[in-house]
Amino acid sequence: MLTAGVGAQYETEDWGSWTAGVAKATNSLYGGWSYQTGYQLRVLHGLELSWLNQKRSGGFSDLGRYRDFSVDAGLARTRWAATLPLGRWGEVMSSFDMTRTGAGELHRSFGLSQQFWFSPNLRVSFTAGRQLETGNYDVGLGLAVPLF
Numbered sequence: 001m002l003t004a005g006v007g008a009q010y011e012t013e014d015w016g017s018w019t020a021g022v023a024k025a026t027n028s029l030y031g032g033w034s035y036q037t038g039y040q041l042r043v044l045h046g047l048e049l050s051w052l053n054q055k056r057s058g059g060f061s062d063l064g065r066y067r068d069f070s071v072d073a074g075l076a077r078t079r080w081a082a083t084l085p086l087g088r089w090g091e092v093m094s095s096f097d098m099t100r101t102g103a104g105e106l107h108r109s110f111g112l113s114q115q116f117w118f119s120p121n122l123r124v125s126f127t128a129g130r131q132l133e134t135g136n137y138d139v140g141l142g143l144a145v146p147l148f
Contacts, residue, residue: 001025001026001027001061002025002026002027003023003024003025003026004023004024005021005022005023005024005034006021006022006023007019007020007021007022007036008020008021015041016039016040016041016042017039017040017041018037018038018039019036019037019038019039019040020036020037020038021034021035021036021037022034022035022036023060025059025060025061027061030058030059030061031059031060032056032057032058032059032060032061032074033056033057033060034054034055034056034057034060035054035055035056036052036053036054036055037052037053038050038051038052038053039051046084046085047082047083047084048082048083048084049080049081049082050079050080050081050082050083051078051079051080051081052077052078052079052081053077053078053079054075054076054077054078055074055075055076055077056074056075056076057074058073058074058102059074060074073101073102073103074101074102075099075100075101075102076099076100077097077098077099077100078097078098078099079095079096079097079098080095080096081093081094081095081096082094082095086114086116088116089114089116090114090115090116090117091114091115091116092112092113092114093112093113093114094110094111094112095110095111095112095113096108096109096110097109097110097111106133107131107133108131108132108133109129109130109131109132110129110130110132111127111128111129111130111138112127112128112129113125113126113127113128114126115142121145121146122143122144122145123142123143123144123145123146124141124142124143124144125140125141125142125143125144126140126141126142127139127140127141127142128140
């Protein structure tokens with residue numbers, strides 16, 4: 001399995017930050033492309049709004065999604081997010097994701113997360129999410145400890 005890509009970020013003082021990337025992934029039988037564009041804008045006392053658009057063609061596979069030799073049918077994904085800094089309490093982020101698979105299935109979800117440094121050696125995160133089509137909920141607690 002081989003994946004190679006290139007990306008760029010262009011920041012402006014007043015108009016936010018644009019990102020773009022393209023990647024090609026191949027394994028022994030299949031190959032595919034991934035394209036990604038995004039935009040971030042900081043407004044109102046640190047509130048950050050962002051948009052991300054990603055498209056993957058069928059056959060694109062990487063280790064994050066690779067399992068049992070199955071072929072990825074591709075997808076189109078759009079994500080809108082808002083992040084608000086909370087000082088000592090880190091930041092809180094809300095997001096809405098809409099994904100259409102290569103088979104035509106639509107998956108929509110929204111989530112809320114907060115993360116902060118509890119101590120110099122422990123980062124804590126709380127997450128909650130809901131998938132609109134199935135009604136399923138996800139709730140999580142994460143603990144991160146730096147190794148160095």
